[in-house]
Amino acid sequence: MDFTEARSELKQLLSRVVPAELPKLLHWISHSDELDELLLDNRTVTLRSIADDLRAGLPLDAMLPSETAAHHKMQQQPRPTVHVDGFLYNDEQVDSLCEDGTMSRTYCLSCGSHKTAALDFISHSFSVSELQFLFQNVLPDLSGRTLVDVGSRLGAVLYGGYVYSSASQLLGLELSDDFVRLQNNMLHKYRLNDRVQVLQADVRTQDILLQNADVLVMNNVFEYFMEPNEQVKAWRFVMQNFKKRGSLLVTVPSLQESLNALQQEALQPGWVEELPVDYDVSLGRDTDPDALRQIHLYRVM
Ligand SMILES: C[S@@+](CC[C@H](N)C(=O)[O-])C[C@H]1O[C@@H](n2cnc3c(N)ncnc32)[C@H](O)[C@@H]1O
Incomplete structure (x- = not known):
């Protein structure tokens, strides 16, 4: 049953409830843990x-x-x-x-x-509910597209992209050898290698990869891991190379917040435009609405 059918059945069901009991039922739907298990799919x-x-x-x-x-x-x-x-x-x-x-x-x-x-x-990784939100509510259908996660760490975005999206290729770039090894173990164990690859590299050496990417994910990549002057160089590199018109950029926090913190507000005029995101979704009680609001989507102009 799709959303439209489910909504109409739910309305019919609600219309049969004794009116005095309706507020209690609606409160239960929006607050009870008992429905969380329904959101837990394979x-x-x-x-x-x-x-x-x-x-x-x-x-x-x-x-x-x-x-x-x-x-x-x-x-x-x-x-x-x-x-x-x-x-x-x-x-x-x-x-x-x-x-x-x-x-x-x-x-x-x-x-x-x-x-x-x-x-x-x-947290240095997206949670499962943030990944679900990212791939099901923020990004469009990724069939035929290549997504690059800059700083893939434990691989959360790659695994999330594998199960929640149809992206053809999910590429992780990660500085740390140890984290790359850990991700490769998981890709092998869960047989995800057909669409996922991880590369041990500094993003600043990956011009061709950035030029060919359709979607770039940057979840707090640099802030904790590089000195401010290095961060500025890294942002410049990304802006110079990730510029295929219409490609999508996901950042946490907003680009403005990251660049303001580096006093580089003027770095990106005309590079990308921000796209609206509907944050008003319910993904179970594990979801932190403030964390979802940190996820921003941009389109390269
Ligand atoms: C906050 S974690 C992001 C984790 C993952 N993308 C996620 O959303 O779950 C940032 C990661 O970026 C890596 N990193 C930092 N600077 C990098 C660079 N210049 N090139 C590649 N990886 C980098 C760090 O080693 C760290 O593991």
Whole structure:
């Protein structure tokens, strides 16, 4: 049954409900966990299984000791910040790790006292619900198109693109050898190599690849991993090479926010135009509406 048929059946069903009970039913539809399982299809189950495998081979914070720039950047945040990878851990898993004391949402303000404050969590990967939103609500049909994920890390965008889209090619570029190895293990284990490839490379060496890409995904690629002057060079490189008219760019956060932080507001006039995104969708209680709003879509002009 498609959306139109389902809507008409739902309206018929609602018209038969005792009027006094209707508000209770509508409240249950929009707030109950009981419907979440309906949103869990095979594709989501595959992603969860990949996440289980990845989690088993990574430390709790899913960061490598070699990521010195990222560790340093996190220590410089105004409030204590920890990395909790959104692809590996959903809210329910974080709650249970907090309950058994493995993880904490708070830190102690004065050692030994019960005065605590909330820790800031950041994620270096898209969560499963963000991936679903990206491929089903933000991007158009990707049949015949090539998508490049700049900084593919654990491979979340590549696996998400495999299960939720018809993209012909999904290419990951990643600086870290270790993460490339981890992604290749998953591609092999889950037999995703027919449409997915990962390359160990700095995006700044990949001019031809950028010139041929139809969709570029840039989820907080540079901010935590490169010094500001290097970030400016990387953005320039991307702008000079990703310029096939009509190709699509997805960024987190907005391009404006990234460039403002580098004081490079004037870097991109006329490169891309922002396209509207409908953020008003419900993908289950695991979805963080604020995180979805960070996802921006642009078209190369
Ligand atoms: C925030 S993670 C993005 C993860 C993934 N794209 C996602 O959305 O789930 C950024 C990744 O970009 C990589 N990276 C940073 N600078 C890069 C560069 N110049 N070329 C390739 N990868 C880069 C980092 O090593 C890091 O793993």
